[in-house]
Amino acid sequence: MRRHDLAALSRRTLCAGALLAAGLPSAFAQAAYPSRPIVMVVPQAAGGTNDIVGRVVSQKLAEKLGGNAVVENKPGAGGNIGTQAVAKAPKDGYTLLMTISSSQAINPALYKAPGFDPVADFQPIALIGAVPNVLLAHPSFPAKTMPELLAMAKAKPGQLQYASAGNGTLNHLLGEMLNQMAGIELQHVPYKGVAPALNDVLGGQLPLLFGSLPSTLSHIKAGRLRALAVSSAERSPVLPDVPSIAEFVPGYSGTLWIGLFAPAGVPKDVIERLNGGMRLAMADKEMREKLEAQGVELAGTADKPVTPEAFAALLKQDIAKWARIVKTSGATIN
Missing domain, CATH: 3.40.190.150 (Bordetella uptake gene, domain 1)
Known part of the structure; x- marks a missing residue:
């Protein structure tokens, strides 16, 4: 390599080093995170x-x-x-x-x-x-409270149905956990997604559903669905008048x-x-x-x-x- 080429290379190297030392952007400096969306x-x-x-x-x-x-x-x-x-x-x-x-x-x-x-x-x-999820009932459902639902379920094992977004979803397993802990037998009806399950409960085709609070709050406030209980260990501040399932089934929380x-x-x-x-x-x-x-x-x-x-x-x-x-x-x- 010629002497003037070496000199030019040295100058470029010194400039890059100065930029890095000064914290200025350069092709040799790594951009701070996040540098893109x-x-x-x-x-x-x-x-x-x-x-x-x-x-x-x-x-x-x-x-x-x-x-x-x-x-x-x-x-x-x-x-x-x-x-x-x-x-x-x-x-x-x-x-x-x-x-x-x-x-x-x-x-x-x-x-x-x-x-x-x-x-x-x-x-x-x-x-x-x-x-929390909310255990919801269509307004026409005879049980108006959680104790009434538990009593009805014990009197009619396997006859009360609840909808879910599909096998193994949280709103399916919350029902299974309730069955196990309360000694009842609600009948699970799986759907292909929460939207069709919710629509059928809103339409009265099925009486019960576990639904997340954010996605069902508007239906609860409008009276299109009745909130029987929340799945959290304690009541939700958003629905302070709705009891938790744990108030009637000790230890229940999901x-x-x-x-x-x-x-x-x-x-x-x-x-x-x-x-x-x-x-x-x-x-x-x-x-x-x-x-x-x-x-x-x-x-x-x-x-x-x-x-x-x-x-x-x-x-x-x-x-x-x-x-x-x-x-x-x-x-x-x-």
């Missing part, structure tokens, strides 16, 4: 509880990180399709999973080959909160938690940025009010959110809990 995958259809929460959270997280975020719905196979996509996504922090406990904690027991490991393939970022995950293998500094962004988002008054208005019972407090470690422990606990219920119910999907 974050894709938050919701493995359920648009309009559902997880989608509603995901859109609120993605906007606030992007704001706190000083970037942009978009929600991408990837429904199918009970949430498995979207979950698999995130598990196989590049490990750079630009593809995240906003999911629910029914997909992350129930599907591994329900499906013989879900296509992902709920623990090994993901890193917990933040537990957003929990959403909620749908919502949380944010990254694929396993994302660099530690990116995970720390995401954790920090979510801590700020979870402390944001505007976001908290929006989610609480939808019936979401937020995890932790504004000053002390649930840690990723505690979220990981909850996931493992729920995987074991729902595996027992799935096994007892006999539900399985190939």
Whole structure:
């Protein structure tokens, strides 16, 4: 190489080093995270509880990180399709999973080959909160209260039907858990999705349904459905006059938690940025009010959110809990 070529190369190298030292953008400097939009995958259809929460959270997280975020719905196979996509996504922090406990904690027991490991393939970022289901009845149904329903079910074993979004879904297994713990025999009627199940209960074709609070609150307020009880251990602040099932069936508790995950293998500094962004988002008054208005019972407090470690422990606990219920119910999907 000629002397003047070496000199030119040295000058370019010195300039690049100066840019890096000064923290200025250059082809040699790595852009700070996030330098492009974050894709938050919701493995359920648009309009559902997880989608509603995901859109609120993605906007606030992007704001706190000083970037942009978009929600991408990837429904199918009970949430498995979207979950698999995130598990196989590049490990750079630009593809995240906003999911629910029914997909992350129930599907591994329900499906013989879900296509992902709920623990090994993901890193917990933040537990957003929990959403109770409501045991709903058509207004014409004779039982007006939870005690009346339990008495009727015991008098007519196997004759009272409840709808669900399909075999192994949370609103199916909540009914199975009620059967086991209350010593009754409600008859399960699976549908292909929550929309047709809800429509048939609204139309009076079936009397009962477990439905998430955010997706059924408008029907409850309008009197199109009667709320008999909520599935959470305690009453919901959104429906303070509606008792919990646990008030009549001690120990009963089943909620749908919502949380944010990254694929396993994302660099530690990116995970720390995401954790920090979510801590700020979870402390944001505007976001908290929006989610609480939808019936979401937020995890932790504004000053002390649930840690990723505690979220990981909850996931493992729920995987074991729902595996027992799935096994007892006999539900399985190939």
